[in-house]
Amino acid sequence: MKKRTKRLVAGALTAVSIMGLLGGCGTGGxxxxxxxxxxxxxxxxxxKWYIRFDDQExxxxxxxxxxxIVKEKIGCTxxxxxxxxxxxxxxxxxxxxxxxxxxxxxxxxxxxxxWGNATKGAFLPLNDLxxxxxxxxxxxxxxxxxxxxxxxxxxxxVINYQIEAKTNGFTIPEAIIEEFNIDVDSxxxxxxxxxxxxxxxxxxxxxxxxxxxxxxxxxxxxxxEIGTMNSPGAxxxxxxxxxxxxxxxxxxxxxxxxxxxxxxxxxxxxTDIATATNASELQMAGKIAVGFGNVKPGGExxxxxxxxxxxxxxxxxxxxxxxxxxxxxxxxxSSTSQHPEKAMELLNLVNTDxxxxxxxxYGIEGEHYNKTGDxxxxxxxxxxxxxxxxxxxxxxxxxYLKGDQPDDVWEQTIxxxxxxxxxxxxxxxxxxxxxxxxxxxxQSIVDQYQKSIVTGSVDPDQYIPEFLDKLEQAGADDxxxxxxxxxDEWKASNE
Amino acid sequence: xxxxxxxxxxxxxxxxxxxxxxxTLLTLPALILLLLFNYLPIFGLAYAFKDYRxxxxxxxxxxxxxENFEFFFQSSDAFTVTRNTILYNVIFIASTxxxxxxxxxxxxxxxxxxxxxxxQNVMFFPYFLSYAVVAFIVYAFLNxxxxxxxxxxxxxxxxxxxxxxxxxxxxxxxxxxxxxxxxIVIYASLIGIDSSYYEAAAVDGATRFQxxxxxMLPLLRPMVIMLxxxxxxxxFYGDFGLFYMVPQNAGILYPVTDVIDTYVYRCLRAxxxxxxxxxxxxxxxxxxxxxxxxxxxxxxxxxxxSALF
Numbered sequence: 001m002k003k004r005t006k007r008l009v010a011g012a013l014t015a016v017s018i019m020g021l022l023g024g025c026g027t028g029g030x031x032x033x034x035x036x037x038x039x040x041x042x043x044x045x046x047x048k049w050y051i052r053f054d055d056q057e058x059x060x061x062x063x064x065x066x067x068x069i070v071k072e073k074i075g076c077t078x079x080x081x082x083x084x085x086x087x088x089x090x091x092x093x094x095x096x097x098x099x100x101x102x103x104x105x106x107x108x109x110x111x112x113x114x115w116g117n118a119t120k121g122a123f124l125p126l127n128d129l130x131x132x133x134x135x136x137x138x139x140x141x142x143x144x145x146x147x148x149x150x151x152x153x154x155x156x157x158v159i160n161y162q163i164e165a166k167t168n169g170f171t172i173p174e175a176i177i178e179e180f181n182i183d184v185d186s187x188x189x190x191x192x193x194x195x196x197x198x199x200x201x202x203x204x205x206x207x208x209x210x211x212x213x214x215x216x217x218x219x220x221x222x223x224x225e226i227g228t229m230n231s232p233g234a235x236x237x238x239x240x241x242x243x244x245x246x247x248x249x250x251x252x253x254x255x256x257x258x259x260x261x262x263x264x265x266x267x268x269x270x271t272d273i274a275t276a277t278n279a280s281e282l283q284m285a286g287k288i289a290v291g292f293g294n295v296k297p298g299g300e301x302x303x304x305x306x307x308x309x310x311x312x313x314x315x316x317x318x319x320x321x322x323x324x325x326x327x328x329x330x331x332x333x334s335s336t337s338q339h340p341e342k343a344m345e346l347l348n349l350v351n352t353d354x355x356x357x358x359x360x361x362y363g364i365e366g367e368h369y370n371k372t373g374d375x376x377x378x379x380x381x382x383x384x385x386x387x388x389x390x391x392x393x394x395x396x397x398x399x400y401l402k403g404d405q406p407d408d409v410w411e412q413t414i415x416x417x418x419x420x421x422x423x424x425x426x427x428x429x430x431x432x433x434x435x436x437x438x439x440x441x442x443q444s445i446v447d448q449y450q451k452s453i454v455t456g457s458v459d460p461d462q463y464i465p466e467f468l469d470k471l472e473q474a475g476a477d478d479x480x481x482x483x484x485x486x487x488d489e490w491k492a493s494n495e
Numbered sequence: 496x497x498x499x500x501x502x503x504x505x506x507x508x509x510x511x512x513x514x515x516x517x518x519t520l521l522t523l524p525a526l527i528l529l530l531l532f533n534y535l536p537i538f539g540l541a542y543a544f545k546d547y548r549x550x551x552x553x554x555x556x557x558x559x560x561x562e563n564f565e566f567f568f569q570s571s572d573a574f575t576v577t578r579n580t581i582l583y584n585v586i587f588i589a590s591t592x593x594x595x596x597x598x599x600x601x602x603x604x605x606x607x608x609x610x611x612x613x614x615q616n617v618m619f620f621p622y623f624l625s626y627a628v629v630a631f632i633v634y635a636f637l638n639x640x641x642x643x644x645x646x647x648x649x650x651x652x653x654x655x656x657x658x659x660x661x662x663x664x665x666x667x668x669x670x671x672x673x674x675x676x677x678x679i680v681i682y683a684s685l686i687g688i689d690s691s692y693y694e695a696a697a698v699d700g701a702t703r704f705q706x707x708x709x710x711m712l713p714l715l716r717p718m719v720i721m722l723x724x725x726x727x728x729x730x731f732y733g734d735f736g737l738f739y740m741v742p743q744n745a746g747i748l749y750p751v752t753d754v755i756d757t758y759v760y761r762c763l764r765a766x767x768x769x770x771x772x773x774x775x776x777x778x779x780x781x782x783x784x785x786x787x788x789x790x791x792x793x794x795x796x797x798x799x800x801s802a803l804f
Contacts, residue, residue, distance in 0.1 A: 097769065099549065116766065121550025272639045275655045275743040437566035440762035444572065447761050448746040456657060458747060469525055473571045
């Protein structure tokens with residue numbers, strides 16, 4: 001009882017403190033309390049938008065500037081309720097679970113649990129609203145991509161259109177390339193880097209020769225996962241029969257693990273990689289020679305900042321539009337909203353009006369950023385508004401260009417999106433209800449083994465059989481069978 | 496305090512009533528909090544038997560009987576995590592209580608008041624640290640490349656990948672964090688012992704050791720039993736911070752660090768199911784309650800006056 005109570009107390013306290021915090025935000029003069037009462041005119045409507053960025057000194061200023069435009073264009077005002085990144089998911093689960101009245105919620109497969117909350121009725125279905133109030137927004141995004149946020153044919157979130165295709169590749173600092181004469185063009189697979197790693201390790205034994213992003217290995221080795229990342233049951237890319245297999249039993253995964261194990265034993269990978277959380281610090285300190293993970297157009301510029309030195313990226317896999325990428329970030333309308341129509345009008349405005357969008361992303365011109373070209377800006381250092389989350393607000397292709405981003409970065413990205421192969425699973429939403437006991441148990445087993453195995457930290461000959469055995473006991477076969485069954489039904493209904 | 500039956504007519508009863516009224520008023524804020532935060536939420540336990548959906552609300556969601564309990568009891572890990580939870584807690588209770596009594600007695604032997612205050616503060620301090628901070632302190636010791644312990648040993652032990660050390664590390668961390676608090680509680684009741692006992696012991700020619708054994712320890716017994724009973728009530732809970740943050744959530748260590756709370760967190764993180772998590776919470780509470788009642792019964796049998804109720 002005590003612990004439960006503690007949680008509840010904690011929940012209540014969080015709620016109270018959030019309200020306090022928000023109360024603070026809402027005292028800007030133009031936002032009147034209780035503006036959502038029925039029968040009031042548009043002018044009194046204050047849309048509450050929960051969004052994920054850290055507290056900024058000038059949020060109120062930007063909100064005031066935003067409201068001037070919003071009031072003129074759609075007649076209501078917005079209350080930006082930002083919640084810091086680190087606590088966003090926890091606080092949103094209290095707010096959503098507590099059925100707090102609000103209008104727009106920023107979410108995604110990794111933020112405020114989009115799939116779970118959408119299936120539990122926390123968000124409104126948007127087909128009609130998009131049709132009536134968000135036509136432009138809808139048309140800007142290919143129809144295939146909309147499928148990625150559908151459940152039973154209904155769209156549940158307004159996608160923040162950005163890069164939807166996943167490509168993997170190397171990120172290597174220029175200095176390392178020069179010193180070790182790395183022929184970047186010759187790198188076409190993960191193995192190709194190996195001879196260089198040996199050289200790097202020999203010369204700098206204290207340096208981490210390579211860090212590999214293990215967040216989603218499966219698409220890279222050729223499998224599309226269904227439902228929650230890492231839960232058993234995936235379809236091989238290119239398999240038109242859509243046969244669901246256990247991805248951890250495949251030869252591709254085994255080969256990948258063996259390669260990682262080889263590198264781990266050779267000392268190319270951090271000894272404590274399974275628990276390490278200091279990758280970005282090491283990267284900044286120049287203690288990592290090669291990175292492997294997601295790459296994207298304009299990514300070199302972004303990564304050079306994260307590495308603290310100029311880097312070069314080399315893409316090695318073809319782009320692929322994955323369900324997990326499409327549902328990565330979006331804005332939903334809460335089912336507690338009193339003004340869903342207005343909320344959709346606002347989302348449409350943010351997604352189609354570059355002025356509104358850039359105001360949200362970069363603040364006020366002359367104060368938070370300066371224009372250096374027609375469509376190019378420079379952020380004012382240490383200004384009072386730098387949320388740095390363009391991808392949380394709306395269609396990123398409306399954003400001004402920053403720093404050295406190539407002029408055509410958005411065209412390149414759109415081209416990549418459109419030329420990439422679309423996963424045949426897009427539009428299929430797996431209902432985990434029938435096998436939720438098995439999923440819960442498998443999740444715990446995946447957590448226990450997957451990371452240690454995939455990073456090469458443990459002996460695969462011993463741990464993979466143990467892992468598979470435990471998954472089987474926990475009902476992995478039931479999950480795979482259920483995924484297959486639902487997939488077959490979905491396929492049949494789509495033909 | 497002895498309860499005197501109120502008698503409307505007597506003067507004494509009037510004084511008593513006045514006294515009880517003041518006392519009742521004083522406890523009122525605490526009572527209200529208790530009611531709000533400990534009794535009111537009990538109704539929420541009904542979620543354990545519901546398939547809760549936000550759009551249907553509490554009343555509209557379907558009743559599902561014991562379905563929410565299934566995932567936990569069906570799992571092959573239920574045994575391991577229950578065993579870990581209970582064994583660790585038994586070690587925690589025994590180690591902190593014995594440690595606290597020993598430290599309290601030692602503190603009592605120190606004559607310099609300044610020294611006592613110093614030791615008290617130093618021992619009490621870790622109790623106020625959050626486990627997030629403790630986890631970093633432990634990490635500073637155990638990091639494979641830069642850790643204090645590896646530099647001292649001159650070896651490269653990957654502590655976060657070696658199961659055999661954790662059954663010692665975890666109780667040690669818990670002891671370091673909690674013993675100070677219990678020491679102070681017991682030390683306080685040690686100071687409260689009437690000096691006439693010591694005088695009597697001195698007249699009888701008891702040695703210092705005999706005084707400890709025959710005067711202090713028996714008089715501390717009720718306090719120790721009470722602290723123990725309170726801890727028994729939590730025997731089915733694993734401190735989430737201790738078991739999740741301190742071992743850095745390393746998968747390889749789960750067989751020795753996983754407890755009910757961390758297990759359930761991991762299982763349900765993907766599902767976010769209100770009903771299933773409430774079900775496990777209810778299970779933990781019920782078992783905890785039964786254990787307290789049993790422990791209290793046993794205490795009553797051996798020393799009536801030490802029992803809680």
